[in-house]
Amino acid sequence: MTRAETRPAPQEFDRVLSSMCTDPHPAARDAAMRFLADNPGDPATYPAVSDLEREAVAMLGDVVGLDDPHGYVGSGGTEANIQAVRAARNLADDDANVVAPESAHFSFQKAADVLDVELRLAELDDDHRADVDHVTDLADDDTAVVVGVAGTTEFGRVDPIPALGDVAEDAGANLHVDAAWGGFVLPFTDHDWDFADAAVDTMTIDPHKMGQAPVPAGGFLARDPETLDALSIRTPYLESDTQPTLGGTRSGAGVAGAHAALDELWRDGYRDQYETSQANADYLASELDDRGYDVVDPVLPLVATELPDREFRALRDDGWRISRTASGELRVVCMPHVTREMLDSFLADLDRSR
Amino acid sequence: MTRAETRPAPQEFDRVLSSMCTDPHPAARDAAMRFLADNPGDPATYPAVSDLEREAVAMLGDVVGLDDPHGYVGSGGTEANIQAVRAARNLADDDANVVAPESAHFSFQKAADVLDVELRLAELDDDHRADVDHVTDLADDDTAVVVGVAGTTEFGRVDPIPALGDVAEDAGANLHVDAAWGGFVLPFTDHDWDFADAAVDTMTIDPHKMGQAPVPAGGFLARDPETLDALSIRTPYLESDTQPTLGGTRSGAGVAGAHAALDELWRDGYRDQYETSQANADYLASELDDRGYDVVDPVLPLVATELPDREFRALRDDGWRISRTASGELRVVCMPHVTREMLDSFLADLDRSR
Known part of the structure; x- marks a missing residue:
């Protein structure tokens, strides 16, 4: 290996439209830097960051309508989705299956492979939401968990969570809600999605997405302590007894960053950000519609x-970080770093590419 | 929630003797801060940190005697150990089992639960190393992977890796070496432990332990590309095709920090650190022996x-972060932040506690 000739620079966010992560809030960035070397996975050695984690989980409970939340701050949505399936599988009989909508994040494919469970994918309705009738058809006595998505990765849709809760209850299964991206905007909408709105057992909600925390800060929350018990592994040579997380050593930067972001922004700061982001999404949708493109109405x-x-490639050549849905649509995620000025610059480049 | 009255402080390292993590090298800390918001899990959006990861993996290959390494920088040793077992399980038949020594890290218990494989634990010899005869007895046609530890968590022992490779080969199984902690000191010893020394298929080696990178920076390395193929999940709506990692979004701070530490310290800096740390361990062992304690000879x-x-509790009350093995011994990990002055201060407090 030779040392790199030029020092590579981090990604600037001024052309990033594809990511569900964002530039962290300054208070979160500061906290992350301070706790960069702490390991919340070893609470006896690093008690301060463990205290921050308990407070962060309590604040996450406020966000999702749960008074006494059980959970932790992990590496992200994939870990939390795997953990939700793992807990449900461990609490169920053998041959467990998972029923999720086709819009579920690919981490459920990963969970199925890792955990050796069957993944049954339900069709979507005309508005890209889980088709409850098909979910009902797929669920059976072996179903360990029914998954609903509150803010899908591709179209930002919110599944009918209360109805999915009914299906789960009839099947004797858990209901898991993946609100990894949506969780910090949904409290300011009329959607039914959280622990107070429906019989939700577990939830994924990522501070490092719309929560403006630095990576890695994912949230895994459960209504009942038995869920974490089902995940616990004994931990000799740590001065604590058990560990419910998927990882071992964990990021103090992520935990402290999540705590700082929640402390700073919940609730008014997140509401302001939601309103700005939603207005930007509505603006972009309207501008694209004016240009004759077929736009999916942005409910989030x-x-x-x-x-x-041709236009997609031209925009990537212009330096825009953009990505597509599985069916080919351009998707623009209106994260906190995405400003009206960025969108105008993007639209100007789009107009030049046509 | 009310805002915390006093701002909690990160853990100071001047009394931490229990952790296998450490205060990161300044160059690594600086790189981590710069790349705090980058996501190596989305290489099309964040290409710079992806380039750093490729270089970091190549440098890790140099550390472990592997010319063309396949792998990635993940969340830590637990993830890498799970991934090693997952890859072996996916490449094997049903009813896979894992044979590991009793000294294996508890993450193998976690891997067995997560991946639904049988974990068979082999006894240790009188020097806390895997008993090869018992490993041989436990391995059979269903064994997917034999595990050896190069630097055990409790006693810093190095299993007879080449002999375990022979057992694995006879069983048609992979050989996985867990060098999470030991990987950055073993290159400067006479132990046989790496890809060049034995028929190793996969390895865990954590930059965020003796590698002086910030958390989270774990290393998972494989000799053959088929290993990563066995872990790959398709990734729609990212502009990349597949993802072999256990997590989704990953830490740019960890990847950039690992790169910077390796770039700065491999190879002379790590050798200097090994020599200092080993001298400190030998000194502490000698001082404890002089006081009449029964000390396990520190081979690492x-x-x-x-x-x-009584002494253990008194030292914890003095603020020392210390922990015990499952059989009750105090363990002191001579990480880079552990200086001779710290050890003298610790010994003085020990003397007062007697």
Whole structure:
């Protein structure tokens, strides 16, 4: 190996439209830097960051309508989704299956492979939401968990969570809600999605997405302590007894960053951000519609639109970080770093590419 | 929630003797701060940190005697150990089992639960190393992977890796080496432990332990590309195709920090650190022996010693972060932040506690 000739620079966010992560809030960045070397996975050695984690989980409970939340701050949505399936599988009989909508994040494919459970994918309705009838058809006595998504990765849709809760209850299964991205905007909408709205057992909600915490800060929350018990592994040579997390050593930067972001922004700061992001999404959708593109109405701050391949490639060549849905639509995630000025610059480049 | 009255402080390292993590190297800390918001799990959006990861993996290959390494920088040793077992299980038949020594880290218990495989624990010899005869007895046609530890968590022992490779080969199984902690000191010893020394298939080696990178920076390395293929999940709506990692979003701070530490310290800096840490361990062992304690000879920079409960509690009350093995010994991990002055201060407090 030779030392790199030029020092590589971190990604600037001024052209990032594809990511569900964002530039962290300054208070969160500061806290992350301070706790960079702490390990919340070893609470006896690093008690301060453990205290911050308990407070962060309590604040996450406020966000999701749960008075006495059980959970932790982990590496992200994939870990939390795997853990939800793992807990449900461990609490169920053998041959467990998972029923999730086709819109579920690919981490459920990963969970199925890792955990050796069957993943049954339900069709979507005309508005990209889980088709409850098909979920009902797929669920059976072996179903360990029914998954609903509150803010889908591709189209920002919110599944009918209370109805999915009914299906789960009839099947004797858990209901898991993946609100990894949506969890910090949904409290300011009319959607039914959280522990207070429905019979939700577990939830994924990521501070490092719309919560403006630094990576890695994912949230895994459960209504009942038995869920974490089902995940616990004994831990010799730590001065604590058991560990319910998927990882071992964990990021103090992520935990302290999540705590600082929640402490700073919940609740008014997140509401302001939601309103700004949603207004930006509505604006972009309207501008694209004016140009004749077929746009999917943004019910949350995420715009999906048809876009010919030529324009997509030209925009990437212009330096825009953009990505597509599995069916080919351009998706623009209106994260906190995405400003009206960025969108105008993007639209100007789009107009030049046509 | 009310805002915390006093701002909690990160853990100072001047009394931490229990952790296998450490205060990161300044160059690594600086790189981590710069790349705090980058996500190596989304290489099309964050190409710079992806380039750093490729270089970091290549440098890790140099550390472990592997010319063309396949792998990635993940969340830590637990993830890498789970991934090693998962890859072996996916490449094997049903009813896979894992044979590991009783000294294996508890993450293998976690891997067995998560991956639904049988974990068979082999006895240790008189020097706390895997008993090869018992490993041989436990391995059979269903064994997917044999585990050896190169630097055990409790006693810093190095299993007979080449002999375990022979057992694995006879069983048609992979050989996985857990060098999470030991990987950055073993290159400067006479032990046979790496890809060049034995028929190793996969390895755990954590930059965030003796590698002086910030948390989270774990290393998972494989000799063959098929290993990563066995872990790959398709990734729609990212502009990359597949993802072999256990997590999704990953820490840019960890990847950039690992790169910076390796770039700065491999190879002379790590050798200097090994020599200092080993000298400290030898010194502490000698001082404890002089005081009449039964000390386990430190073959790597980790000292284990009998210590009555009363002294242990008194030292914890003095603010020392210390922990015990499952059989009750005090263990002191001579990490880079552990200086001779710290050890003298610790010994003085020990003397007062007697």
